[in-house]
Amino acid sequence: MNILLAEDDIRLGKLMYHLLRTEFHGVDWVKTGKEAYNHAILKDYDVIILDWMLPGESGLSICRRLRSKGNQSGILFVTAKDANEDVISGLDSGADDYIVKPFEFSELSARIRAIYRRKxxxxxxxxxxxxxxxxxxxxxxxxxxxxxxxxxxxxxLLEILMRNRNQILTREVLFEKLWGYDTEVTDNALDALIKLVRKKVDSSGTPSLIQNVRGIGYKVRSGNV
Incomplete structure (x- = not known):
């Protein structure tokens, strides 16, 4: 599923980002309230994980604004606030669930799946x-x-491209989704990976499944587009 992670704690955010990706989720990680809101209104996410206290705008405010705009994504608050009134405020703002720090990743993962099922x-x-x-x-x-x-x-690589079929994905987006933000892998690794995949899946005399969009990135095109 596609997940928006809004968490300004770098250590926690990095850990959550990598663990979610190991479960084959598509994850966009942002660190401010403005980024969280802008991403949420521009892309259809299955689940949005919102930290309560984001720089610039609180998760509570973002949740209220998204619901007022008709956003139907599942919203899960992640916060250190555990008072009953805070839980009630979060749920009343339109959130689907609430998890208190510190937490086990297995619990977070289960809550994400539950939200997804309810939607x-x-x-x-x-x-x-x-x-x-x-x-x-x-x-x-x-x-x-x-x-x-x-x-x-x-x-x-194929899952990312085929899930986003008919869309051009830039080299930067593909690299980040495959190797993350902090990595010692060089940019040439993407070229090598695409070459290996093409060698395995393409047939002689037919167009490549992975199409190069010169100067921008790559795409997989479905038969009717």
Missing amino acids: EKPFEEVIRIKDFTLNLTTHEFSRNGVPIDLTKKEYQ
């Missing part, structure tokens, strides 16, 4: 594009029914 958004289990099939549950990839063995990074 009753259909889960896209299989993505089919032309001859290709990506199973998001088993993490298997095939062409014309023939399985293609992929490494974890190769699978992640």
Whole structure:
């Protein structure tokens, strides 16, 4: 699922970001109230994780503004405030749930899944594009029914591109989603990864599944676009 993480504590935010990504979620991490609100109104997130005390604007205020605009994303407050009146204020502002710091990641993950289920958004289990099939549950990839063995990074690249089919993803976005913010991996790693994936999935004489958009990035195009 697509998650917006709004947390200004760098250490905690970095930990949550990486743990959520290990569960194959798409995660955008922002650190201020302004960034959180702008991201939330520009992109359809399944779940928004809001820290209560964000620089510039509180999570409580952001939640109220989003609900007043009709935003239907699941909202989970993460905060050190545990008084009953704070819990009530958070839920009354439109949040779906509330978790108090410190917490176990397993509890956070369970609450995210529960919010997602309550929102009753259909889960896209299989993505089919032309001859290709990506199973998001088993993490298997095939062409014309023939399985293609992929490494974890190769699978992640295809999942990102196929989930966002028909959209151009910049090199910067792909790099951040694959390796995160803080990494010693060089920019050339993306070129090498795409080359390896193309070698495995493309057939001679047919257009590549991963299309290069010169000077911008890459995209996967579905058959009808």
